[in-house]
Amino acid sequence: MSLDYDLVIIGNTPEAMYAASKAAKLKARVAWVVGDKQDDYYTEIDRYIFSYFTYLEQQWKTLTQGILNASLYPSYLNLSQIQTWTKQVKTNLNPQYSPETLAAMGVDVIFESGEFCRLPQQAFVLPSRKLRSRTYLVATGSVPTIPTIFGLSEVGYLTPETLTLETLSSDLIILAETPLGIELAQNLARIGKKISLLVPENQILPQEDPQIIQLLQAQLEADGIEIFTNSPITQVKQINDQKWVQAGNLAIEADDIILVMQQQPNIKDLNLEAVNVEITPQKIKVNQKLQTTNPQIYACGGVIGGYNVANIGQYEASIVVKNALFFPYFKVNYPHLPYAILTNPPVARIGLTQEQAKRRYGHNIIVVEDYFKTLPKAQILGETTGFFQVITRHNGEILGCHGLGREAEELIGAIALAMNHNLKIQNLAEVFPPSSSLFTILSQISHTWKTQKFEQNQFLTQGIETFLFWRRKWG
Template sequence: MSLDYDLVIIGNSLEASYAAVKAAKLRARVALVLGETETNTYTEIDRSTFNCLTYLDKKGQNLTQWELNYDFVTHLNSSQIQTWITQVKQDIKEYYSPAILADLGIDIIGESGEFCRLPALGFVIKNRTLRSRNYLLAMGSISSIPKIEGLSELGYLTLETLDLENLPYDLIILSQTPIGIELAQSLNHLGKKVTLVVEDSNILPQEDAEAVQLIQAQLEAEGIKLLVNCPITQVRKIEDKKWIQAGNEALETDEIILITKPTPNIKGLNLEGVKVEVQPQQIIVNDKLQTTNPKIYACGSIIGGYSLSNLAKYEANIVIKNAIFYSIFQVNYHPLPFHIFTHPILSRVGLTETQARQSYGDDIIIIKQNYKTLAKAQILDETTGFCKIITRRNGIILGGHIIGNNSDELINFIALSIKNNIKIQQFSQLFPSYYTISEILFQISENWQYQKLQENKFLNNWLETLLFWRRRWKL
């Protein structure tokens, strides 16, 4: 039986469109199954746009407080933010519009379907079956709803149903992911009273401990009530108010927002019928991003981890090479940067300090430089933050953690250095321009070399002796 396609991609996400374009440019015959309705998900576009606008609004308020009399300083409202986010999403989606994809030779299918196993693996859409060498699942995830007494009867909001224009003043965010922290800060900057409830004992268990402490302190300094290690056991309504039992505390609020761990949006695909194993929060894949059915791949948020577009695109690249050519390429997340849209932004690449010590013991050097040493940070009054670089004793970079202004841009340089085995010593050869955040890498490199010099007693003695005799004999 002949095949119709080299790859059939199922999903209406940015990573699905990106994968389709990538495969088509490699001359593969591709079908993109979008489904009949667009999934309403809270994407990274929403997060980054909301973060940026509320950040600018907060800075505008600061300028007003400083009485600098900037005529352009005006405060945003929820309606303006919602309109701007919608417009940004529409503009970005234009790059992957059906017309542009069709011009590349991609078959766009706006219908839903399901997998079938017999007489051969295929994807059935009404009266048609799409036969392909391989398939890619890239449909994204949706919020999962926890089982809490009284929750379904009382009502709540999720990322998919969040309406900024109609949000009340007093809000409780029940968070299981970093998005909850981002949302809490952004809503707080819009003047909402926010209580952030985290079930775990750590608000960001996968991140650097010092960075987490700084973010937690920042949340509390901004007036956000933070409750950690507080499982939610009950939700009730008393006199037109919603009450939540969080650990030993009873909390009153106008509205509840659930930010839970996402679950794959796979309803109706018949994955169990084609032997694809699915757990509550993810589709199981191997290092080549194959599911338990080797002809079906998956990428993006549906395979777990942070919901970040650069990770999803990286995974899509691996899938395309494996699915179209030969399945020999494996994922390696170590040199991939990512960030969390907190204020200030937290960015990370590679190993944390704990992971580095577990893997390399005493064969590591950790250099930390605070943002307050930077002229640009002082001028912008954004001195909160630091950059921490973790290296081996020979200078090979194991990880980088930055929390502060422009950290989301700066982390890419460290990621490229890890990818290309550039050692920390080489940063001191850059001499970056004044009034740039990248000065902090130059400072870290020089501090690293000074620390190495201090540890080398032989070299210190040799330098001291050399300079003594040069002074003595005027050499």
């Protein structure tokens, strides 16, 4: 029996749009099931714009009060205009992957919701028709997990998707289970909100390098955020007009509670169990080729857990398209993928941390770091907080890199490029960037690495010293 499509994509997410575009460019017959309602995701565009404007607000304060000594200059941060600008940016970016653009590329765009039908007639069933394809991609994203806390549903709460800046109260409790909660807490603090940040773990970003955690926590506290670690919420009450939260042995009051929780797959009513797709509460199970337990059905992005960020979702989508349209050969390689946390200053990481590298390679590693305070541009901008650290093997192979500092999310791209093309740390020493560039920090790290290697090679250093001595002697 002939099939209607090469690939049917389910989901209204950035990774779904990217997969549809990539498959269409390969001349595949593609159906994109958008759904019958618009998903209101708090996207990286929202995060980046909010972070950028609060950064500008902080720079304005530094300029007027610290440098110009003109404390009478007012702040001009308009929250309503931020949201208007965010909508405009999304509108400007939308045509690249809009339904109209993809339809013009030959993608069958369908504004209906449906479900998988049972084996052996595997298909995706819509109210109006049945879609039969050789392969399917589930890219429906994820939704917040709302914890079961006594009194929470009666008192009420906000999430990043539901809060409105103009009407947001001034005294807030944020329960942060993900890096997004750290970002949001800092941005709200910088527009004048009083923030109590509750973190269930014993530190704010337990997966990051201890030096990053220490520097970032100091910055958050300098921004006026009160941080409570090891503080999961156990009870919520409303007393008069205030909301009271019991977190461990602490009782904290605020006007509103914002939950930034771990995500769960957005797969309601897809009937995946009927087609033998295994699901856990946190994710759809996939192999390294991103196939589910039904090899004809793939999944990527937020539905498979991990960091729910656009670049990783699009990378996964590119792997799926190649495997789904041709042969399931390509595997994901996450260590070569960078990611960033959009705090001020931002955090960025790729590959192994120092501890992970030690466990895998023992003493066969070299760790080199440098600080933003050594850079001319950082001094000029007043952005001297931060560092970059590169972990390598003794032959120069880059195992990982992480850092905190201005434009860290841009700098990590250079390391990602080097790792993906098997360039070694010493290759970066061949680049002499303009002194006005923050890339100088990576060049300095590379030169430091070469100096360390040279000084450790006693045979070479003594040989050069002897050669130069006799050269001087002979005139």
